[in-house]
Amino acid sequence: MESKQSGNTMRTVSVISLGCPKNTVDSEKILGILGSRGYAISAIPEQSDFVIVNTCAFIKPAVKEAKQIISKLKKNKNKYGYKLIVTGCLPARDPWLIDIRDIDGITGPYNIDKLADILSGADEGKQLNANSYLKITNYCRIPRVISTFPHAYLKITEGCSNHCSYCTIPFIRGPLFSFPERDILKEAESLYDFGVKELIIVGHDITAYGQDRGKRNLCALLKKILKIGFRWVRLMYLHPAGITDELLELIEGNAQICKYLDIPLQHINPVILKKMNRPVFDYKKLIEDIRRAVPQIAIRTTFIVGFPGETDEIFEQLVDFVRIIKFDRIGAFIYYPEKDTRAFLFKNQVPFKIKKKRLFKLMNVQRMISKELAGSFVGKxxxxxxxxxxxxxxxxxxxxxxxxxxxxxxxxxxxxxxxxxxxxxxxxxxxxxxxxxxxxx
Ligand code: SF4
The missing domain is CATH 2.40.50.140 (Nucleic acid-binding proteins)
Structure with a gap:
């Protein structure tokens, strides 16, 4: 590989990927685009000609982390001599969140195909900015560099049309866009040929796959993916209202599909769920039905604590629910009021101190459940x-x-x-x- 250290002409690029697995796929596509345009890829930013930060910005801590990393990279620019490019959710959420001084180029998540031009512009001292919303219809066909072997993520949708009242994703990533089935299958085949053992299917809500094309059809897509032959296929980010009997039968009847479902419930209290614009129904029954249909299933969920209007009593309902259901895995987050979302304006916001206490309590309860569950595997x-x-x-x-x-x-x-x-x-x-x-x- 030729690098700036060797004095040769091939330019090197390094990507710092922040945020979720969907962003990881975008980062891999960025490397694929630039690799196919003749750039050498480096894992060491300090040794690269270009450092691209692929940002996450869906809640305040993610924005803060992105800003801190950008600021640190700016400070080291002269020392290491790289150009700094910012892409991903931060520019798409609000370009004003970025202090553009000392940044050599900017793109939103939908303009990554412009990165080669932006890098050339940076070389000529021009700060180019490509940050407009558009559907990347050829997303699955963009080449990629796998960074997570032996597993790989397969993104089947972009954006989300669910409009949960607290969520910035529909503003940042736009409405639901399901990638064409033929392209998804081709990308999955190439991941299989690469040697990927576990394919992880992701999107903001994968149960909505196909809705924007007239019909939800995740199961039909899954059946075709399974024929490719991956040892394990994992499903992540399933909206609770999108779990169907057909899906559960498919999971139970197929050895390749991991007996694992990631279903973010976010809360269980009907008043809070309604304010969240989430489906209001009996989540206990949903979990029982899933466990009956797929007895080996491990269920992961996420909860938000401290949503506006969450009283001590409502929070205790959530804790009791977690104690009773004994989820296999849980992630919990503090609610952050985010500008542009409806919940930002809701009354009865919960003080941060209380939110933190609630998070600690909920995760402590889950820790005890996890300890017991983990112990049950000894000897197996x-x-x-x-x-x-x-x-x-x-x-x-x-x-x-x-x-x-x-x-x-x-x-x-x-x-x-x-x-x-x-x-x-x-x-x-x-x-x-x-x-x-x-x-x-
Ligand atoms: S389903 Fe998920 S990504 Fe979509 S709006 Fe709700 S929280 Fe956001």
Missing amino acids: EIDVLVEKKKDDYLIGRTQMDAPDIDWTVRIYGKASIGDIVRVRITKSSPYCLTGSICMGN
Whole structure:
């Protein structure tokens, strides 16, 4: 590889990817675009000619993190001699959030195909800005560089039309746009040919797939994806109102689909759900129905604490619900009033101190549940996908765990990255299992 250090002419680019797996796919596409235009890819920003920050901006802490990273990169620009480009959700949410001084180019998430021009402009001292909303109809056909092997994310939709009252995504990413089935399948095939073992299907709400084309048809798409032959296929970000009997039957009847569902419920109190513009129905029954239809299922959910109008009593209802249901995995977040959203103007905002206390309490309850659940695996054998090598052990995940957000397994024994091995669990802690590879693997 030729780099600025070697004095050769090939220009090097490095992408810092912030935020969720959907942004990870965008970052991989950015590298794919620039790689196909002759740029060499580097994992080390300080050694690159261009550093691109692919930002997240859906809540205040994400905006703060993006701004901090940009500001640090600005400070080091002269020392390392790179050009700095900002892309992703931050410019799309509000260009005024960015202090454009010392930035060499800007794009929104829908203009990543303009990045090569922006980099050339930066080389000539021009600060180009391409930040307008448009549907990227060829998204799945954009080349990409896989950064997460042995798993890879497959984005099947962009944007969201659900308009939950607290959420900035519909403003940042636009309305739901389902990518064409043929393109999705082609991209999935190329990921399979690359050797990907676990395909993770993502979108802001994957149950809505096809709605903008007249009919929701996630199951039909899934059946075609399954034919490609991935060892594991995982479904993430499913809106509770979009869980159908057909989907549950498909999950139960197919060994390739991970027995895992990520269903963000956000809350369970009807008054809060209504104010959130979320579906109001019996979530306890939903979980029971799912567990009856797919007995091995691990259910992950997310909750927002401190939404406007959440009294102590309502919060305790949520805690009781978590105690009773015993979710396999939970993520919880503090509610942040975000400008441009309806909830920003709601009365009865909850003081930040109380929100923090509630978050701590909820996660403590879940920690005890996780500890008990993890303990129940000791002595059992489970399949684990090997993802990393450490000094004298390996790190992997089960079908019950999505990357980065769920539990991991520390594995002793010999295996390669991408192997799925049978592991006997010998030890547990709340978010981690330990075990050895079974003989005969
Ligand atoms: S479904 Fe998710 S992405 Fe869509 S508006 Fe609601 S919270 Fe936002």
